[in-house]
Amino acid sequence: MENWYNHAIIYQIYPKSFQDSNGDGIGDLPGIIQRIPYLKTLGINTVWLNPVFTSPQVDNGYDVANYYAIDPDVGTMADMDALIKALHDAGIHLLLDFVMNHTSDQHPWFQDAIKHPGSLYRDYYIFAGEHDQHPNNWGSFFGGSVWAKDPAGTGKSYFHLFDRHMPDLNWENPEVRHAMGDIADFWLKKGIDGLRVDAFIHIAKARLDQDFPTADGSREPVVAEPFFANLPQVQTWLRPFTERIKTDYPQAFLLGEAASADVNLAAAYTDRLMDSVVTFRYFKEDESQVDPAYPAQYQPKPLDWQAFKQTQAVWQQTLSAMPTLYWSNHDMPRLLGRVAKNSLTARSLAMLMYLQRGIPIIYYGEELGMSNLQFDSVEAFQDQTVGPWVKAAIAAGQTKAQALQQVSATHKLPARGGMRWDSTQNAGFSTGTPWLQGKSADTPTVAQQADDPESQLNFYRELLKLKRTDLFSDGDYRLLTTDANSYVYQRQFQNQKAIVAVSIGEASVIDLPKARYDIRLENGTVQLLNQQLRLSAGASVVLITEE
Numbered sequence: 001m002e003n004w005y006n007h008a009i010i011y012q013i014y015p016k017s018f019q020d021s022n023g024d025g026i027g028d029l030p031g032i033i034q035r036i037p038y039l040k041t042l043g044i045n046t047v048w049l050n051p052v053f054t055s056p057q058v059d060n061g062y063d064v065a066n067y068y069a070i071d072p073d074v075g076t077m078a079d080m081d082a083l084i085k086a087l088h089d090a091g092i093h094l095l096l097d098f099v100m101n102h103t104s105d106q107h108p109w110f111q112d113a114i115k116h117p118g119s120l121y122r123d124y125y126i127f128a129g130e131h132d133q134h135p136n137n138w139g140s141f142f143g144g145s146v147w148a149k150d151p152a153g154t155g156k157s158y159f160h161l162f163d164r165h166m167p168d169l170n171w172e173n174p175e176v177r178h179a180m181g182d183i184a185d186f187w188l189k190k191g192i193d194g195l196r197v198d199a200f201i202h203i204a205k206a207r208l209d210q211d212f213p214t215a216d217g218s219r220e221p222v223v224a225e226p227f228f229a230n231l232p233q234v235q236t237w238l239r240p241f242t243e244r245i246k247t248d249y250p251q252a253f254l255l256g257e258a259a260s261a262d263v264n265l266a267a268a269y270t271d272r273l274m275d276s277v278v279t280f281r282y283f284k285e286d287e288s289q290v291d292p293a294y295p296a297q298y299q300p301k302p303l304d305w306q307a308f309k310q311t312q313a314v315w316q317q318t319l320s321a322m323p324t325l326y327w328s329n330h331d332m333p334r335l336l337g338r339v340a341k342n343s344l345t346a347r348s349l350a351m352l353m354y355l356q357r358g359i360p361i362i363y364y365g366e367e368l369g370m371s372n373l374q375f376d377s378v379e380a381f382q383d384q385t386v387g388p389w390v391k392a393a394i395a396a397g398q399t400k401a402q403a404l405q406q407v408s409a410t411h412k413l414p415a416r417g418g419m420r421w422d423s424t425q426n427a428g429f430s431t432g433t434p435w436l437q438g439k440s441a442d443t444p445t446v447a448q449q450a451d452d453p454e455s456q457l458n459f460y461r462e463l464l465k466l467k468r469t470d471l472f473s474d475g476d477y478r479l480l481t482t483d484a485n486s487y488v489y490q491r492q493f494q495n496q497k498a499i500v501a502v503s504i505g506e507a508s509v510i511d512l513p514k515a516r517y518d519i520r521l522e523n524g525t526v527q528l529l530n531q532q533l534r535l536s537a538g539a540s541v542v543l544i545t546e547e
Contacts (some may be wrong), residue, residue: 005253005275007320007473008093009464010361011044012479014330015074015174016060018364018419020430027418027429029075033086038446040090042367043456047057048095048196048255050330052080056106058165060416061097062198063104067183084191094194095255100180101199104167124179126159126170128208133157136482137211138228139221140164143227146221161202161228171203171237172325181244188245194253195245197274201258204233229260235273243271255324255406259331259494263318270321276359278324280332282311283339293396298389298407303339307503309487312480316357323358330368334415335363337371347459348522348540352487352502354467355542357477359475365419368449372414375404381413399446414438422447462521465483466542471496486510487536498542503535510535517543 015160029052037048051061054069061071070080087094103110112121129135132155134147143151147157148164159168165313169176170192184195196362206229212224245252247378256274264278285301315323327335327349340346346369356362377385386407393403408414421428422445449455466472475493482488485505490513491498499517503524510533517528524539 003253003275004093004251005046005359006254007468007469008046008359009044010046010048010095010255010359011039011042012048012329012361012363013048013049014364014416016050016435017416019421020418020432020434023431024073025432026073026167026435028073028435029070029079029083033079033083035089036086036092039092040311041450041461043461043468043541044362045091046093046095046193046253048361049097051097051099053099055433056104056165058104058163063102063106063163063166064099065104065106066108069185078380081190088191093253095194095196095253096187096192097198098184098187098195100169101202102160102162102168105165106471117152117154120175123173125167126205126208127154127156128159129155129157131155134219135208136224137214137219137222138224141223144221159205159208161199162236163405166513168205169203172233177237177241181241184245185248188249188252193251193253194275196390197254197256198252199259200238200256200274201230201234201261201269202228202231203237204228204231226261227466230258230265235268238273246272252286253484263315266315266323267319267321274321276322276324278329278361279315281295282308282315283332284311296390297385298393299392300338300406300409305484305487309479312356316477316479323356323363325356325358326361326363327353328415328418329361330363332415333410333411333412334371335366336369337409342538343369343456343540344524347456348502348504348538351463351500351521351523351540351542352504354463355472355491355498355500356489357491360464360467362460363415365417365443367419367457368446369456370417370420370443371441372408373417373436373440375414375438377404380410381407381411383411384403384414386411393400407477408438420445459523466521470494471498471544475481475509482510483508495546497545499545500540501533501535501543502540503537505537507537508535508539509533512543515545520544 016027019035020027020029021030052070052074053064054066054071055061055063070077109121109124113121113125127381132149134145134157138146140146141161146159146161149161150156150158160166161168197367210538212222214222254274256277258269258277259280261279269277284304284307286304287301290296336346340349378390390403417440418426418434419428420443425431426434427445447456471491471493475491478490480488486508487504488501512531512533514531521542525536526541527534
């Protein structure tokens, strides 16, 4: 039996920002139900929802306080049941974000662990050290140490790889592994079609009594990723979890977030553990123009296209599982503004990415050409790393406005603005004050683009129609040799072939393999004369031929 998810076309919905149905400024599940007809016309067949469980929202839902309940801000369990049914009635599968590395500090497990140090839940988390001294110098992804003082006053500290309000679970404890399996079973029994497994590569940690070596011997916190990412125990502990799911739900899709995994790790993770993984390794940046006078972290940097080509070729040829194909998500800036500088290029990059072999993941609003919001204060980013960076940028000669503009262009939070539906208040997202405030680019709305055959929305519809064909969903893939200005690959299925050609720099001239070609989809200025293809800067084309 063929796995449905090998032909998945995923649309990622950030629930708080998609559609507000009750005017409180926060998107919700009834709002998503309202927009299912739009999803159908777009041509996707799977929805991935960012977390919707009960949460204090310290990290926008990734701090879960109750895995068995829906956060009141986004709806009720009845709303979730209705959403599952409505999506299935429309022929659309549903993936839920599953946070397995940590919980909220408001979760009953952690509350019991700190109120009763003898509780069995104490061992659900990682406590170490003594006399309020940090056991090591490891740094959190969110800044500062991974260690926070035990509120029980024991002199120990608890481990948090992310925010201090998000303590890491102790996966070494078999009770934790069993409990997380129970949670997955609950939701799969309800009828969801799979899980996007968040941060699974971090569930194992190295020994806690060792510092990460630094050049000066300092004990200042340092992000010691080799000590808490991709350790061998990850696969050991994950295997029973995934075997349980696949035994009971053979067609459940497990999409793992393996942010720092290289292609060989990805191959291991997709060997009966995950069905596919998302990696951040696709997008190496060109740092040659970084100003050394202040930190590089939030300085805009172009994509290193040579490295991107090499990476795509390697991942396409190495993975036997379907790779994921994406440009944006909730953890990075949007495609338009980060890689694409205009809508013409954005459309071409969508063609480049999504017609390759693999599973497209389209971030909500990308099909309209949405870009990051512009924030006008440090506080708006809700990130302790932004303030010091802005101060350093100003000290190096940037104005505050320039510094905030750079952070807005490169930070993940401004990528989560409200969906643009129509010309009503807040572009139809909400009649209330949106939960996330910022200056929005005047992106044409769904209503403005829906009936315009030249719009980006309709380009995406045509693109996804092509993706659903056998040629682009099941065909072989081969990246062709071209100059630095071009990205060209061939897809082949039985006696049908396609050439996808994209100009990624200046205008391109491409000599094609000898054949008779028909233009199936084009963007920008395209000239085909015999076996020579000419593309204007940022243009792209799909050519079809039959042997």
